[in-house]
Amino acid sequence: MITFLKMHGLGNDFVILDARDPDSGIGADISVRAASLVSDRRRGIGCDQLLIIRPSDNADIFMQILNQDGSVAGACGNGTRCVADYVMRDLDVDQLLIETKSTMLFAERSRIGDADLIAVNMGAARLDWQQVPLAQAQDTLHVDLGADAPALAVCQSMGNPHAVMFVDDVAAIDLDAIGPKLEHADIFPDRANISIVQKLDDAKFRMRVWERSVGITQACGSGACAVGVAAHRRGLAGRLSEIVMDGGSVIIEWRDNGTAGGEVIMTGPVTYVGHGVLDDAISALFGTHHAKA
Numbered sequence: 076m077i078t079f080l081k082m083h084g085l086g087n088d089f090v091i092l093d094a095r096d097p098d099s100g101i102g103a104d105i106s107v108r109a110a111s112l113v114s115d116r117r118r119g120i121g122c123d124q125l126l127i128i129r130p131s132d133n134a135d136i137f138m139q140i141l142n143q144d145g146s147v148a149g150a151c152g153n154g155t156r157c158v159a160d161y162v163m164r165d166l167d168v169d170q171l172l173i174e175t176k177s178t179m180l181f182a183e184r185s186r187i188g189d190a191d192l193i194a195v196n197m198g199a200a201r202l203d204w205q206q207v208p209l210a211q212a213q214d215t216l217h218v219d220l221g222a223d224a225p226a227l228a229v230c231q232s233m234g235n236p237h238a239v240m241f242v243d244d245v246a247a248i249d250l251d252a253i254g255p256k257l258e259h260a261d262i263f264p265d266r267a268n269i270s271i272v273q274k275l276d277d278a279k280f281r282m283r284v285w286e287r288s289v290g291i292t293q294a295c296g297s298g299a300c301a302v303g304v305a306a307h308r309r310g311l312a313g314r315l316s317e318i319v320m321d322g323g324s325v326i327i328e329w330r331d332n333g334t335a336g337g338e339v340i341m342t343g344p345v346t347y348v349g350h351g352v353l354d355d356a357i358s359a360l361f362g363t364h365h366a367k368a
């Protein structure tokens with residue numbers, strides 16, 4: 076039987092499986108069927124992303140990220156804060172190095188006012204068209220996503236691809252309608268996460284997000300990083316900004332470390348929902364004998 080933890084970061088919710096113990100019952104390969112069943116809001120536990128904590132030779136842990144449909148993601152900012160808090164409590168430490176498919180992340184406890192938060196160094200913003208990736212060579216600061224797009228997009232990778240569009244009124248955008256079209260725009264060979272953003276003031280932005288492989292979510296941490304970076308690249312903000320999403324805010328700092336991509340620090344809260352045990356039949360889907368779909 077496999078135990079799970081349910082957490083969320085600003086309403087972006089996660090089922091977390093801890094596979095550090097070799098006897099956890101969780102195999103090396105997670106099938107699309109197993110991941111999408113657990114993520115299903117009617118037939119499973121329900122989540123935007125399934126996160127699996129594994130041992131790492133290079134860091135304190137390895138974090139595997141699977142979207143609701145079972146597809147693999149390279150980054151998950153809100154999920155990183157949740158996993159970091161859980162593992163730091165477990166190991167009784169205040170800092171953690173986390174390896175993911177795309178990068179190495181450093182997390183630590185942080186406090187703003189009386190709020191206990193987690194800060195994650197999400198690494199460099201990847202600004203070249205090959206890094207996003209885009210389908211053809213072009214400037215990533217003004218990308219034409221076609222007739223469905225409300226504005227030219229700023230594109231960058233935060234370990235996963237993000238397109239950010241600044242508009243006058245985020246509430247006026249039919250994100251349900253344009254989100255899937257822009258996610259699948261020809262310019263994105265790996266598809267993209269789509270953020271629509273309104274400037275509230277020089278250091279505050281309202282963001283709505285359509286996540287790749289999921290749809291509209293209440294918050295997207297890597298998306299908020301992309302928004303902070305995009306706002307600075309467009310000259311709309313300094314290096315520090317608050318990004319207000321449907322589920323709440325994170326603070327983004329795009330630090331200049333002398334490299335083009337700098338390093339992006341995301342600070343925000345985590346929430347524990349509960350834990351439980353997967354039924355035998357569902358646990359069996361996570362066993363070692365099931366090949367990756």
Ligand SMILES: N[C@@H](CCC[C@H](N)C(=O)O)C(=O)O
Pocket residue numbers: 087123124142147148149150151152153154235236268286287288289294295296297298
């Ligand atoms: N919710 C996440 C992003 C998860 C991955 C994304 N849907 C993708 O496929 O790139 C976050 O908080 O960053």
